[in-house]
Structures are given as structure tokens and as C-alpha cells.
Amino acid sequence: MAGRKSSGPWYRDGLAFTCTQCGNCCTGAPGYVWVDEEEIERLAVHRGEQVGDFTRKFVRRVGDDLSLIEKPGGDCVFWDKQTGCTVYPARPRQCQTWPFWPENVETLDDWNQVRVNCPGSGQGRVYSVVEIQSALKKVMK
Ligand code: SF4
Known part of the structure; x- marks a missing residue:
């Protein structure tokens, strides 16, 4: 059978x-952490910042899309060697999944x-x- x-x-x-x-x-070679408006707002609230200020400091445009900026060398701007992800509770979907x-x-x-x-x-x-x-x-x- x-x-x-x-x-x-x-x-x-x-x-x-x-x-x-x-x-x-979260570190190493340059890449992208894609974010949409909802994710940007969540990150800004988490950091206690205005959405506009947060966007100016931490978001870059890539074509039609938006990504978090990186530190020189490619680490995510929110990665800290000692403590890990500093926005963990509000991290983007890309990171959650x-x-x-x-x-x-x-x-x-x-x-x-x-x-x-x-x-x-x-x-x-x-x-x-x-x-x-x-x-x-x-x-x-
Ligand atoms: S937001 Fe947090 S989890 Fe996502 S890449 Fe940056 S440090 Fe890593």
C-alpha cells in the first residue's frame, strides 16, 4: 500500500x-532595516521623541522605501555592544520575525x-x- x-x-x-x-x-555588513510610518511612530514613542525628529535623526530614504540608518561599519543605529537592541520592545517587524x-x-x-x-x-x-x-x-x- x-x-x-x-x-x-x-x-x-x-x-x-x-x-x-x-x-x-543587527551588525556587520551594511544592509537595510525597513520601516513604515507605523513602525517609525512606534520607535519614536518608545524613545520619547517626536516622529519628525526621530525621522530626521534615524531614517533614510532608499528609493521609495524607508530604512533605519546604520553606524559606520554597518551596525544598526540602535544596536549597543553592551546591552543589545536598545529599542527591542518597539523593534521593526523585520527584526521581530x-x-x-x-x-x-x-x-x-x-x-x-x-x-x-x-x-x-x-x-x-x-x-x-x-x-x-x-x-x-x-x-x-
Ligand atoms: S532595531 Fe534592534 S533588532 Fe532591529 S536591527 Fe536594530 S538593533 Fe537589531
């Missing part, structure tokens, strides 16, 4: 991730590539397919 055909994505049994606070995803981004979980190879630089990926708490897909939706919003 033929076995039941399995369905769902390759990570249908879930994927493990527990952040080790290494900061790799790491490592469950579409390009990171498309294939097992993509996921294994993430694991090379992110020691928290592949260990610790197992996220279900539903949780992973909800993170994917959130980051693509």
Missing part, C-alpha cells in the same frame, strides 16, 4: 530558533545558509508551521 503523500512546506514539522543575543543579524523571512525558508538549503551566521537558528524552541507562516505574512505586510 502506498504511504500517505506528505503535504505542506518542507518545514512542516516546524523549525527551531532561540536567539542567542549574538547580534549577528527574524529568521522566518521568505528568502530564509524557501528551501532547506536557504535555511542551512541562515544557520551558518545565526547560531540561534536550528536550536531551542520549535516554531510550528502556523507560527512560521504568520511571521512570513507579517514581514511581507
